Amino acid sequence: MGKSFLSLIIIPHTKSDSRTLSFSKKAIKFALWGTIVAGVFILGMTADYVRIKFTGHRYSALLSENQQQKETIKQYEGSIGALQEKAKSFENKIDVLNLMAGFKSPDKLQDPGVGDYPRSGPVFSASPPQISSGNLQNIQQRTDDIQKNLDTLANFFETQSSRLAATPSIKPVVGGLISSAFGVRPDPFTGQQTFHWGIDIVAAWGNPVIAPADGFVLTVSSDKFYGNSITLSHGLGVTTLYGHLSKIGVGEGQKVKRGDVIGNVGNTGKALGPHLHYEVHLNSKPVNPYNYLLDE
Numbered sequence: 001m002g003k004s005f006l007s008l009i010i011i012p013h014t015k016s017d018s019r020t021l022s023f024s025k026k027a028i029k030f031a032l033w034g035t036i037v038a039g040v041f042i043l044g045m046t047a048d049y050v051r052i053k054f055t056g057h058r059y060s061a062l063l064s065e066n067q068q069q070k071e072t073i074k075q076y077e078g079s080i081g082a083l084q085e086k087a088k089s090f091e092n093k094i095d096v097l098n099l100m101a102g103f104k105s106p107d108k109l110q111d112p113g114v115g116d117y118p119r120s121g122p123v124f125s126a127s128p129p130q131i132s133s134g135n136l137q138n139i140q141q142r143t144d145d146i147q148k149n150l151d152t153l154a155n156f157f158e159t160q161s162s163r164l165a166a167t168p169s170i171k172p173v174v175g176g177l178i179s180s181a182f183g184v185r186p187d188p189f190t191g192q193q194t195f196h197w198g199i200d201i202v203a204a205w206g207n208p209v210i211a212p213a214d215g216f217v218l219t220v221s222s223d224k225f226y227g228n229s230i231t232l233s234h235g236l237g238v239t240t241l242y243g244h245l246s247k248i249g250v251g252e253g254q255k256v257k258r259g260d261v262i263g264n265v266g267n268t269g270k271a272l273g274p275h276l277h278y279e280v281h282l283n284s285k286p287v288n289p290y291n292y293l294l295d296e
Helices: 025-101 133-165
Strands: 005-010 019-024 177-180 183-186 193-196 199-202 208-210 215-223 227-235 238-248 261-265 275-282 285-287
Touching: 019 025, 025 133, 215 238, 227 261
Parallel strands: none
Antiparallel strands: 005 019, 177 199, 183 193, 199 275, 208 261, 215 227, 227 238, 238 261, 238 275, 275 285
16 A cells, blocks of 8 residues: 655746645654644743743842841841840849848849850850840840849838938937936936936027927827927837927927927926927837937
8 A cells, every 4th residue: 555645735926837745644743743742842941941030039039038037137136135235234233222222132133044145244245146035035034033123122212211211310409409318317306316218408498399200290298297298200110209398380190201390499397498308219118319310
């Protein structure tokens, strides 16, 4: 059986002769398959090119994003270093405040022994501290400890401030002279040895008598021994008494501040001349008022 052929007749528009091209079916099939293979190859190459191009753009974007993240991390590392430095500065100042307070509070800051910087020496080294959950937790713990210790110190100094304000510390008569001390002495009227429960401060008649500490007027009274007298309560078990006054300038229950005028020097009651009889009681027991004259 003969081979099968396909003929292609080319008829030109000119007067030249027509041409006939003959192809075997085998050659046509080969050419067709070649075209298909070439098309698939071209499509594959095109797909690879597109994929490589897309990957290149994506890689460039990732590089840019990675660089931005590095910059952000670097900024965070700097911030953490600054926070660590501030925390150390606060710790040093709190150490001084605890020393000034004169006590070691149970809440006093202690070195937890973790983290990226020592308790002494420079905070920053050749390489900045690395960001980690441990670092952040350490900083949070340190700030919590600082806040706790500051609260303790604030309460302590507030208590101390209240205590100081309520503690008699100045002479109740400005410029007066102490004429009789606390303790055993001869009675000025009988000459017998008696115990003097306060001190006598000599001053001119009518000189102002001032409160030596914050408090309130506990009693205002008059009798044959103390004459016109005032008792102030300062809290914390401390009371003070002022006798032989010529004038009383406050009423019971009235609040007074250190330096407020509460009365005037006189010689009422059992007194030989103008002076102030001044007593200090601690938990209802008389104590030496001279120990409370810090301005002496």
